[in-house]
Amino acid sequence: MTIPSQRLLQDALLARATDPAFADKPVVVIEGQPYRxxxxxxxxxxxxxxxxxxxxxxxxxxxxxxxxxxxxxxxxxxxxxxxxxxxxxxxxxxxxxxxxxxxxxxxxxxxxxxxxxxxxxxxxxxxxxxxxxxxxxxxxxxxxxxxxxxxxxxxxxxxxxxxxxxxxxxxxxxxxxxxxxxxxxxxxHQSMVFARDSLIEYLRLAAHDNILCALPLAFDYGLYQLLMTVQLGATLVLERSFTYPAQVFARMAEFGVTVFPGVPTIFAMLLSAHRREPLHFPGVTRVTNTAAALADDAATRLREIFPHALIYKMYGLTECKRVSYLAPELAQSKPGSVGKAIPGTEVYLLSVDGQPTAPGETGTLYVRGPHVMRGYWNRPELSARMLKPGPLPGEMVLCTQDQFRMDAEGFLYFVGRSDDIIKTRGEKVSPVEVENAMHTIDGIREVAVVGIDDELLGQAIRAYVVLESGVALSGGQIRAQCIKRLENFMVPQQIVLCADLPRTATGKVSKKALLEQTA
Structure with a gap:
């Protein structure tokens, strides 16, 4: 029998929906309603x-x-x-x-x-x-x-x-x-088909899996749950959000969820609910985390909820979907690591002067593989910052601009981000965008937005605000105005009113000094 090639993302749907073994199978379950x-x-x-x-x-x-x-x-x-x-x-x-x-x-x-x-x-x-x-x-x-x-x-x-x-x-x-x-x-199509298939390979997924997705499809982590489902001929239990955990838990039990993708915010909510009333999902065989680091102790406690699950720590960025994963069997021997490159790809670290780093030294992470983006739409300058010449003539690799260490066995350890993008609730937030919105609020003279570590959110958004002379605005009033101007996940959780903001020698606001004050 000739197996049709699947070169395009939609080819998986064409193949599954015309196969008698899958045509009448639920592809998604939405609000309890299955669709074939x-x-x-x-x-x-x-x-x-x-x-x-x-x-x-x-x-x-x-x-x-x-x-x-x-x-x-x-x-x-x-x-x-x-x-x-x-x-x-x-x-x-x-x-x-x-x-x-x-x-x-x-x-x-x-x-x-x-x-x-x-x-x-x-x-x-x-x-x-x-x-x-x-x-x-x-x-x-x-x-x-x-x-x-x-x-x-x-x-x-x-x-x-x-x-x-x-x-x-x-x-x-x-x-x-x-x-x-x-x-x-x-x-x-080529980059997304490759990424989809690489994820399926290392997650060890199969057609019998029922995958939960309580993440926005607009978030690529959520989108790929759908793409993997269709490629596998599996079923996706699609929720609008994780706002009502009890409803999600009921759907998980009703439809026999076997794969639970989450972000630290979701896992923190799970663990909080577990402390109030023990949760137990023995049917889940895979738990995956990305968007921000999942603490080792949190992973340990999740095993009480998912006793039969392989728990995957992963690192990625939208520019190549996924960079690395830690095989669950290595969680104890490689604490703090985000693992090695996903199948079919390669990673390496370079120092500031462009030389390979020695084991244990910090360097900038570079990613090589078919999953690397073509660039940013209408942004040639930003594309040139992220895409650099690779080892082969004409090849471009992704410079993540993130700092890592790599041990002698090739396992990666995240050190820090080179930019100030805030990762909160599984979303990437630009401080500049939040600052621009807050500057439109009457009475605000200056504002500086930073991300601070938060067990529940990954990072919480904190805004330092200087008011105009004679203006009396409370943090609550400012936050109410932010809600009108920003998506919910971009609204600062903390607003600190201050008389002035620290500055560098050139007169710029020093966010480094603000973070040091926070520490």
Missing amino acids: YAELLDSTQRLAGALVTRGVARGDRVAIYMDNSWPCVVSIFAVLLAGGVFLLINPQTKSEKLGFILDDSGARLLLTDGHLAQEFVPLFGHGLSPAQLVSSGKLPDGHDIAAFDVVIHAAAPLAVPPATIPLDLAALIYTSGSTGTPKGVMQT
Whole structure:
């Protein structure tokens, strides 16, 4: 029997949904409702046909601004099948940032949810028109917007997909940058297929697995749970969030979850709930952590909850999806390590002068492999900072700008980040973006935002604020204004009012001094 090649991300869905062994199997369970592989393929082909009818051509960007939902899952694969490039936008994103991403990406269409109208309607007449939208749920009054369900049912399935090849872009994954504006990481079909398959290999996953995802699909850690599921022919139990743990626990038990991906915030909530009332999930065989370091003692306590699970510590960044993992069997012998390079890739450390470091010495981590991004969309200068010439002529490798040590056996130990990006709740937050938003609050003269270590969040966001003379604002009042301007995960947990901010010899605010004061 000839096994069809899977060079493109959507090929996995085409293969599974047309295989009698998988067609009627649930591909996702959303709010307790299972959806079959055959249903996903049918809806995907219909939406892809509608997208092409609306002018989406090979290489066009299509924005998906949705919650973790059935329309979101369908949209991802439909954009790919239509030959487009999908970009997932976190549904917490506010109007101004949404507008920036749509403009920066040159998105032809926006697939969205009606309950997000308060954020996308203000963009009408400012680079976005109702004709560019397809929306699920309740539509806002007074605008001629196509309804997602109507479009799907009325459209003819796409007959002939565009001639996409593996080197074409599959996704732009927007991530916060040190400049305060998001930047789109360019990932090809080839890079994402490779990363997906490498993750499946080292996690030792199989078609019988039921994978939980309570992470946003707009977060690449969440997205890859879906991509791995479809490639495996497994089932994804997709939750909107981990806001209501008891509901998630009930779904885990009902649908026999075997794989639990999380971030330190989720694990801290789990352990807190476990202290109040013991939790026990003997059916879970894999637990994975990324976004921020999982403390060794936390991993030990998680074994009380997941007694039969292999617990994986991992390190990665959006620019290459995943860098390294620590095999669970080595947790005791390699405490503090994030392991070795994922299968099919290579890592090495270089000193400031570009020389290989000796075992135990700190250096900058470089990553070599097919999973490395093509660069940042519309950001040649930033791309040049992260992509450097590799060992082969014409090859480019990823310079992570992060500091590591490597022991004599090749195991990596994270030392620190070279930039000041804050990782909180599994999200990357630019201090500049938070500062810019806070500067729009009347009465604030200066603000400096830093990340401080936090057991629950990974890092907590702390804002040092200097008020204008004669202004009386409390931390609570400032935080209330931040909530109106920023996504929830970007709102500072701590606001410190101070008379002045420490400065360097050149007059710049010294965040290093602020962090030293914190310590």
